[in-house]
Amino acid sequence: MLRERAAPRESAGARRRRTPGLRREELATLCGISVTWYTWIEQGRAPQVSADTLARLADVLAVTDAERRYLWEAAGLAPQRAHRRTPRVSPAIASVLERIASPAYCLGRYWDALAWNKEAEALFPDWLGSQGQERNLLRFMFCIPAARDFVVDWPQRARRLVAEFSADAGDLAGEGQYEELVADLGRQSAEFRAYWQRREVSFRDPAVKTFRHPVLGLAVYEQTTFASLVERDLKLVVLCARPGP
Template sequence: MSELGEFLKAKRAAVAPEDVGLPAVGNPRRVPGLRREEVALLASVSVDHYTRLEQGRVSAASENLLSGIAQALRLSREEHEYLRMLVQARPRRGRAGDAEVAAPLRDLLASLTTPALVLGPRTDILAWNAEAVALFFDFAEIPPPQRALVRMVFLEPRFRGLFVNWSQVAAEAVDRLRVVAARTPGDPRLNQLVGELSVHDSDFRRWWAGHGVRTLAGGRKHLNHPVVGELELDWQVLQVLTAQDQTLVTYTAPAGSPSHEAVRILCSWNAAIPVMGGNPEAGDSYSSAHSLDGDTASH
């Protein structure tokens, strides 16, 4: 079954008939939640048309139809938008330029005094500054093909162990990854990443099967850093308008807070580290500042 079908099936199962004013007839039911014909009734569409949509046999759907289904299944605003993306999705392959970070963006990264990362379309960490190394660790130690942020949340102990509320962080990461997958259907590298995480982590499998959807662009993370102790950091995702599918992620603490002072001290110990990054496909690296040994930086 397609992702669209799996999503609609999961959302049907999550809605009880009595929750939407329908009698809970036919007990015990063969399937939990709403039947297809009940969704069709609530969405004012024929059962045949809804069935073909769920089975992936409809190439387009009107906004009225999608709104009716969203209301019937009690979808959130984010889930409604996700449904729209799934219906309108067209396969799009990643381009070689996805991993290239322009010099002006690297210069901006180097000028920041707060931890920051540049992410690619699959959460690949394309570039980072010295402050990010201080907060997390040196991402150059991770092979470029494995340098996806969501992968590290689950499979990199140094990263996973930083978060006090790891379960919340990880669940949100899975929900955001599902939105990424809807935007780039048929991306083989993204499919490979989902497959790897599904094989190696039972929590990822469970959350991925739950079909959660989230498009958070900011929030607060609670960390327990091995050097400076507890930190409360606000994170923001900023779209890079000059580079499709790239985002700048920053981690800041309120001025004057204990976390702000702790991060300042932590970063001062790593001030000599240049901005780093590379092409995950080619395995190369670069630095926007001079490297430590006068050649390509590798530390």
């Protein structure tokens, strides 16, 4: 039980406890709720638990990200992203990137490229290469002129990208970095502003992407996106070259 893992806050000289963890009375006090209400929560009898109460409970119990996610889903609430740390690319994921022979990269919560392999750097020189000015995928697509020539059928791909981001960021509303990104993109790009106002949503399904590469010429890839079970806001995108005719 999570309560048994929590360390009690005892004064010096207090007698050693027979059972580990916090008592219900202590946990309720730390969370600022009644013992009865906490007992109902623990027993699954509470009719509706607020996000604020769950946040205090999760903080006192020092739960893991996976446990926090479970708490919110069990209560029928949207995951509380504000308490999640910035997603990181673990050594294991970095190793996977290196071993993938096709272009592959990891996107974070706001679609910043957090890591990529050398194949992706070669495919996207103006984004992931040393001369790249923007690591954010949306900023690259809408604010870097070279992207319009590089991405074949740019208007359709750009519109689809905005719809995918809109679906992916459905619970980011109110977060400062998210609001700043959307507002800045709207100021810099009339196309982004128009697409965003459409309020279209679309999942990142497997899709065929065609690029006009300075060395490869027309390069066609099949894109697949994988989600991490550990780092919920992390995505691994892999592009496999499509066989020629």
